[in-house]
Amino acid sequence: MFSFCSDPETLGTVGWFSCYLTTGVHFSFYISFFKVLLLLAITAPVALSFGFLGAMAARSHFAPLRWLGKFYIAIVRGIPDIAFFMFFVIALDQGFEWVRHKVLCPDWDQPIRQGADFLVCSSAKLPLGSSPEWIHQTYGFFLAVITFAIVFGAFAANVLYGGMRAVPHPQLETAEAYGMSRRQTFWRVLVPQMWVYALPGLSNLWMVLIKATPLLFLLGVEDIVYWARELGGTKTPKFTAYPHGDWRMWYFLFLLVFYLGFTRISEIVLERLMVRFTHGQATTGGEKQRKAGGAIT
Amino acid sequence: MSCFQTIQDYGLRSIGIGERLLPKESITLCEQFTLIGSGMIWNIYYGVIALATGFFLATALAVAKGSNRRIFRKPAEWFIFLFRGSPLFIQFFFAYFLFLNLKGTHPFFGPFTAAWLGALVVLFLNTAAYSGEIFYGALRSIPKGDVEAADAYGMTGWSRFRRIIWPTMLRLAWPAYTNEAIFLFHATTLVYFSSFPAWRQKGDSLYYARYFADKTFNPFIPYPILAFYFILLTLLIIGFFGLINKRLNRHLPTERRAKTRGLPNLLR
Numbered sequence: 001m002f003s004f005c006s007d008p009e010t011l012g013t014v015g016w017f018s019c020y021l022t023t024g025v026h027f028s029f030y031i032s033f034f035k036v037l038l039l040l041a042i043t044a045p046v047a048l049s050f051g052f053l054g055a056m057a058a059r060s061h062f063a064p065l066r067w068l069g070k071f072y073i074a075i076v077r078g079i080p081d082i083a084f085f086m087f088f089v090i091a092l093d094q095g096f097e098w099v100r101h102k103v104l105c106p107d108w109d110q111p112i113r114q115g116a117d118f119l120v121c122s123s124a125k126l127p128l129g130s131s132p133e134w135i136h137q138t139y140g141f142f143l144a145v146i147t148f149a150i151v152f153g154a155f156a157a158n159v160l161y162g163g164m165r166a167v168p169h170p171q172l173e174t175a176e177a178y179g180m181s182r183r184q185t186f187w188r189v190l191v192p193q194m195w196v197y198a199l200p201g202l203s204n205l206w207m208v209l210i211k212a213t214p215l216l217f218l219l220g221v222e223d224i225v226y227w228a229r230e231l232g233g234t235k236t237p238k239f240t241a242y243p244h245g246d247w248r249m250w251y252f253l254f255l256l257v258f259y260l261g262f263t264r265i266s267e268i269v270l271e272r273l274m275v276r277f278t279h280g281q282a283t284t285g286g287e288k289q290r291k292a293g294g295a296i297t
Numbered sequence: 298m299s300c301f302q303t304i305q306d307y308g309l310r311s312i313g314i315g316e317r318l319l320p321k322e323s324i325t326l327c328e329q330f331t332l333i334g335s336g337m338i339w340n341i342y343y344g345v346i347a348l349a350t351g352f353f354l355a356t357a358l359a360v361a362k363g364s365n366r367r368i369f370r371k372p373a374e375w376f377i378f379l380f381r382g383s384p385l386f387i388q389f390f391f392a393y394f395l396f397l398n399l400k401g402t403h404p405f406f407g408p409f410t411a412a413w414l415g416a417l418v419v420l421f422l423n424t425a426a427y428s429g430e431i432f433y434g435a436l437r438s439i440p441k442g443d444v445e446a447a448d449a450y451g452m453t454g455w456s457r458f459r460r461i462i463w464p465t466m467l468r469l470a471w472p473a474y475t476n477e478a479i480f481l482f483h484a485t486t487l488v489y490f491s492s493f494p495a496w497r498q499k500g501d502s503l504y505y506a507r508y509f510a511d512k513t514f515n516p517f518i519p520y521p522i523l524a525f526y527f528i529l530l531t532l533l534i535i536g537f538f539g540l541i542n543k544r545l546n547r548h549l550p551t552e553r554r555a556k557t558r559g560l561p562n563l564l565r
């Protein structure tokens with residue numbers, strides 16, 4: 001990157017590192033951090049809406065919908081989330097291809113499952129065999145986002161369901177006494193008050209979500225774990241201008257520090273958010289704020 | 298080949314007893330059930346030993362974090378922050394490469410690069426940090442009256458801790474600790490995906506489930522089997538911890554007992 005980097009062997013330690021850390025592959029490594037942040041930014045709202053739907057379903061008065069909601073909530077507790085990640089990525093991929101196969105190639109007469117193979121017609125392949133590399137990568141990332149959203153949506157549904165149940169019942173009875181319909185009670189009374197009860201659980205969930213992002217690696221996305229392994233491995237002078245030994249330990253130490261910093265910042269932000277949400281609520285926290293003068297810090 | 302024969306061949310495959318070659322073609326349902334079940338041996342091994350040993354370190358950490366002395370409090374706070382603030386997956390990777398580097402200079406660290414010890418150490422430290430935080434929370438919510446009563450009886454130091462504080466702490470922490478145990482068992486499935494090699498294809502249940510999913514390109518059979526085993530394991534854990542919970546609360550009237558089930562799901 002810098003002009004003095006043309007001959008790395010002559011450089012001192014500082015110069016060598018400033019050249020080494022700005023090579024092209026290192027920029028891929030830095031970009032992969034944004035991939036992680038992008039995943040979090042997309043997944044969190046999607047998972048939250050999945051969770052909201054799940055919690056609404058679990059409260060439904062229509063029995064099959066309620067069973068579905070409760071099943072969705074219960075299933076993640078018993079099974080390791082990593083098993084879901086491994087499962088959904090293949091299952092979703094095959095599901096999409098199967099649907100496309102049925103739509104695009106209706107006159108295909110061979111079975112899709114032939115022994116150990118899963119065969120669909122070539123125009124139903126996702127992504128198409130002829131599409132460029134970045135589409136393959138985006139598709140992989142997209143599958144990862146859906147998988148994360150499904151798994152964390154179930155966790156969020158659990159938290160939101162608990163939050164909805166924690167809203168004091170007299171509040172809902174009062175709403176009913178004022179003649180509000182079920183729908184109005186839900187949107188105008190229950191939902192605004194639910195967040196303060198759900199927030200501790202949701203903060204916890206955000207932390208868990210952050211800590212689950214390295215699993216992207218298992219889903220085949222070129223994320224920070226992938227690059228840390230690639231870049232840290234022993235490099236011989238034959239293939240690179242910057243030979244070094246096995247530095248994977250240091251790369252992973254860096255990732256460790258990155259995550260520690262990230263969770264610490266999240267903790268501080270969530271604490272602030274909690275103060276804001278507590279404002280004006282009929283809880284001990286809200287009462288304490290009221291007595292202290294009600295200032296939002 | 299009958300299913301009974303398969304169980305004989307692969308039932309203990311994950312610890313190296315029985316048939317060496319994994320099934321490659323025309324994989325039967327029985328083979329999948331047997332091998333994935335055989336892999337559960339490792340999940341249970343990691344979970345049980347990490348929990349049993351981590352329990353003691355967790356107690357020590359909780360007491361240290363609650364201590365008034367800075368030299369005890371600070372290290373405990375940092376330890377808990379380090380292990381709770383970073384992903385277990387990265388901890389596994391880091392530990393593996395750390396042990397690999399140390400092995401170069403000190404041959405003593407050789408066994409640590411194998412999963413059975415290295416991953417166990419990481420899981421032990423990790424669960425100690427999580428349970429330490431749970432115990433610390435419980436330690437802070439011990440009813441004031443209990444400790445005052447102990448003081449009034451002239452109990453001090455170790456005997457007060459052993460007879461009053463520790464049992465109450467456990468009683469209060471138990472529902473959350475049950476959740477931690479469940480999640481620890483789930484976390485054991487990460488071991489063979491984080492650089493720790495599965496020597497001679499002796500892996501855990503998820504390792505075999507993935508093996509089958511890759512071989513048959515059909516995820517709809519091996520993963521539900523894995524799910525079945527884990528739900529069974531989770532129910533066992535809830536049952537076992539429920540028994541201990543009952544014993545810890547046996548002096549209380551029934552309606553005041555903390556229930557293990559039906560509590561909001563405390564996540565890791």
